Amino acid sequence: MSDLLLSLSDVRQSYGDGDGAVHVLKGADLSVEKGELVALVAPSGAGKSTLLHICGLLERASSGDVAIAGQSTAGLSDRQRTLMRRYRIGYVYQFHHLLPEFSAIENVMMPQLIAGAGDRQAKARGMELLEVMGIAHRHDHRPAELSGGEQQRVAIARATANAPTLVLADEPTGNLDPATSDTVFAALSNLVKQHDAASIIATHNHDLARRADRIVTIQDGRIVPATL
Known part of the structure; x- marks a missing residue:
């Protein structure tokens, strides 16, 4: 079985028509393997969020293909894309x-219940993830009673509750102080490794990006290696 969990092939994305069209991605190629964490570092407006949305099947590319665990998604119906997002993809946003x-525990249980898990199974899995995140003792607190870092760790636990093949994170530490950012990034990285998932993390934090297995950027609509 191949270790390749995400593959982008000649992905292009444009908005608008004719002379006014904006071409964001112009033939993006990327492969991410099992257990690999890739940092995506690029200026605002370069297309980071667009790329993550396409990888996460939240947006359809104008052309090209995204394959997840060897399955092409180009020809999938909306219903099939929804099911793949539910079972194969975890998404962590800048805002939790x-x-x-x-x-907290109910938030982590939610995607499992939607996917068909029973209450007991979902709670056990949720508590296990919150334990890994170091916040199991806060399981019965609502988001407003948690710090920013705790909220984001709950969001990571929720995103990985169904053991996704692909974990995508869009500026997951963007609203956190440096020390908390380190904690959240380490927790996310550990979960990716534990689940043998593939992961792309978009970040402006160069210190965190250097801790990834690989760094890429978007240059003239294409994905290229980067060094920081």
């Missing part, structure tokens, strides 16, 4: 987007 009326 936790459901405010639910506790």
Whole structure:
């Protein structure tokens, strides 16, 4: 079985038509293997979020293909894309987007329940993840009662609750202080390694990016290696 979990082939993305069209991606290629964490560092407006949305099947590319665990997604229906997102992809945003009326453990249980897990199984898995995140003792607290770093660690636990093949993170430490950023990044990295997932983390934090297995950037609509 191949270790290749994510493959982008000649991915292009444009917005608008004719002379006014904006070409964001112009033939992007990228491969990410099992257990590999890739840092994506690029200036604002270069297309980082667009790239992550396409990898996460939140947006369809104008052309080209994204393959996840060897399965091409170019021809999938909206329903098939939704199911792949549910079972194969975990997404961590800059803002935690936790459901405010639910506790930390309930937020982590939610994607598991949607995927068909029972309450007991979902809670056990959720507590295990919160333990890995170092915040199991805060499991019954609602988001408003948690610090920014704790909220983001709950968001990571939620994103990885269904043991996704691919973990995508868009500026996951963007709102955190340096010490908390280190903690959150380390927790995310550990979970990726534990699950043998593939991961892309978009970040402006060069110190954190250097801790990834590889650094890439977007240059003239293409993905190229980068050094910091």
